Amino acid sequence: MATHEFAGWMERRGPTVDFNWQKRWVVLHEGKLETFADEACAKRKATMELQPRSTAVPFKDSKWLQLARNAPGEAALYSHQRPFGFVVDLEPQAGKGRRMAYFDPLHQEGLDQWTQAIHQSVRQVEQLLKDEAAAARQLVRDLVWRCCARPGYVADRRVARHLLRGIFRKVCEEEGVKQAPGSQEELSVLLPMIGSDQKKAAKAVRRNSALLQHLPQEFRADRDVVMAAVEGDPLALAHADASIKADRDVVFAAVTKDGMALEHTSAELKADVDIVLAATLRSPEAIRFASAEIKDQEAMTVF
Numbered sequence: 001m002a003t004h005e006f007a008g009w010m011e012r013r014g015p016t017v018d019f020n021w022q023k024r025w026v027v028l029h030e031g032k033l034e035t036f037a038d039e040a041c042a043k044r045k046a047t048m049e050l051q052p053r054s055t056a057v058p059f060k061d062s063k064w065l066q067l068a069r070n071a072p073g074e075a076a077l078y079s080h081q082r083p084f085g086f087v088v089d090l091e092p093q094a095g096k097g098r099r100m101a102y103f104d105p106l107h108q109e110g111l112d113q114w115t116q117a118i119h120q121s122v123r124q125v126e127q128l129l130k131d132e133a134a135a136a137r138q139l140v141r142d143l144v145w146r147c148c149a150r151p152g153y154v155a156d157r158r159v160a161r162h163l164l165r166g167i168f169r170k171v172c173e174e175e176g177v178k179q180a181p182g183s184q185e186e187l188s189v190l191l192p193m194i195g196s197d198q199k200k201a202a203k204a205v206r207r208n209s210a211l212l213q214h215l216p217q218e219f220r221a222d223r224d225v226v227m228a229a230v231e232g233d234p235l236a237l238a239h240a241d242a243s244i245k246a247d248r249d250v251v252f253a254a255v256t257k258d259g260m261a262l263e264h265t266s267a268e269l270k271a272d273v274d275i276v277l278a279a280t281l282r283s284p285e286a287i288r289f290a291s292a293e294i295k296d297q298e299a300m301t302v303f
Helices: 059-067 092-097 108-149 157-175 184-194 198-207 209-214 223-232 234-239 248-255 259-264 273-282 284-289
Strands: 006-013 021-029 032-036 044-049 055-058 086-089 100-104
Touching: 006 108, 021 108, 044 223, 055 059, 055 108, 086 108, 184 198, 184 209, 198 209, 198 223, 209 223, 209 234, 223 234, 223 248, 234 248, 234 259, 248 259, 248 273, 259 273, 259 284, 273 284
Parallel strands: none
Antiparallel strands: 006 021, 006 100, 021 032, 032 044, 055 086, 086 100
């Protein structure tokens, strides 16, 4: 495993309807929070990408925010029973549908260390984006100067195409592709830019979930890449590999944002009470995608 910024054991509220707390080895590295079942990091359970506005709020502080109707998620509910816990609000600007994660290091020192480490990592993410934006602007200035001062350099159409592709790559890295790729020409630029880099693939689908359907099979079967896609559009699960459609954590993340994503899950998870209940609480009409056995259960008759 690569050198991490911070790591340690914590309890995390699990991705199930009853919200059981589970012991997890948590690693903070390069703007990502990853949870594992073991300290050797052999079995990854979840990955969360920090954003420029992400924040970590201690449960004990959230009760005051609750008075201002600004407490993140359900943090205020744990302010007494888990005094050293905190919530990671990954995208505060996204409103009610935003993703959160609840942790408890079980002691004050751990709470202070984790919240400080997360805030420091968020600042690094912000600086990285600023650096990328500056690089993109510099590239455009260089190209404009070359085109204006030395027009002969771009007389050859092949050279001009190469320069434009350079600009397009930087624009994609800075802003992301706002709409689904509409032509093979656009894909011919995007896909080579991603190559075999898993981090670039995850970054691309996080900005444009529709891109997942055009990625190679290895990425559509990659847990982190698909998780990044469903964060933006839960229905992107339709383009994931069958193995990912059977992944409980990925499916739970999708159906809690849009219950209709249940349609694209494995038969096994369509028969999972926790998954179906989570989907129908978000979108009651999603009950039609559940297995016959689940539909017949008394708890589901209200949907």
